[in-house]
Amino acid sequence: MLALPLDLGLEPDERVRLEDTEEVAYSWGLPLHICAGSGKFAMADMLLARGADPNGQVCASGTPVGRAYGVRDWAMVKLLERHDGVVYAANAGYYRDAELARRLFADEAAGRLREGTVDNGTTLAETLLGTGATGGDPEIVRMPSPVSTGRATTRAGTGNCRTPPVFLEPHARHSDRKSGIRPRHLSHMLPAGA
Numbered sequence: 518m519l520a521l522p523l524d525l526g527l528e529p530d531e532r533v534r535l536e537d538t539e540e541v542a543y544s545w546g547l548p549l550h551i552c553a554g555s556g557k558f559a560m561a562d563m564l565l566a567r568g569a570d571p572n573g574q575v576c577a578s579g580t581p582v583g584r585a586y587g588v589r590d591w592a593m594v595k596l597l598e599r600h601d602g603v604v605y606a607a608n609a610g611y612y613r614d615a616e617l618a619r620r621l622f623a624d625e626a627a628g629r630l631r632e633g634t635v636d637n638g639t640t641l642a643e644t645l646l647g648t649g650a651t652g653g654d655p656e657i658v659r660m661p662s663p664v665s666t667g668r669a670t671t672r673a674g675t676g677n678c679r680t681p682p683v684f685l686e687p688h689a690r691h692s693d694r695k696s697g698i699r700p701r702h703l704s705h706m707l708p709a710g711a
Contacts, residue, residue, distance in 0.1 A: 530568065548569065549569040558593060571597040572602055582598070583604075603633040606635045613653065
């Protein structure tokens, strides 16, 4: 059923200008985002073959890759990665994926960290520290991370922390006690000097 509208010219990544925003902002990639979150592998494959962007930004819902990651559909994540989809570093922390965090640190150390893995103006170490603490993963919070000197140091666990401090606060929309850094996170970070 999807093939017909695509054959008739349906743009899989039609950009839509968001209304009621102060700045000009666009959303694109909703069909693939829906497929990525609902296990529609064949439809996602068809959309990708027709040029859908696996990194499309769907309003405030993120990317198709992030959606597939959020529902832990690893086959979908791999499909999207094969089409240049980027798994954000924040996913490792929020979803407590220490293996992904280790892979990203290895990629960074080897100089092959993909563009778009972390937000502009932040580092991989900062992203993983913040999201690992918010996600409640002490293993990620304690992971070694390379610094500009090229020497491996740890952010937590040794007391010899060379990574610049990161100050974390709950998001403005979620300033209640249900989000942000909790005492269990601090119990792992503070002894290490974080």
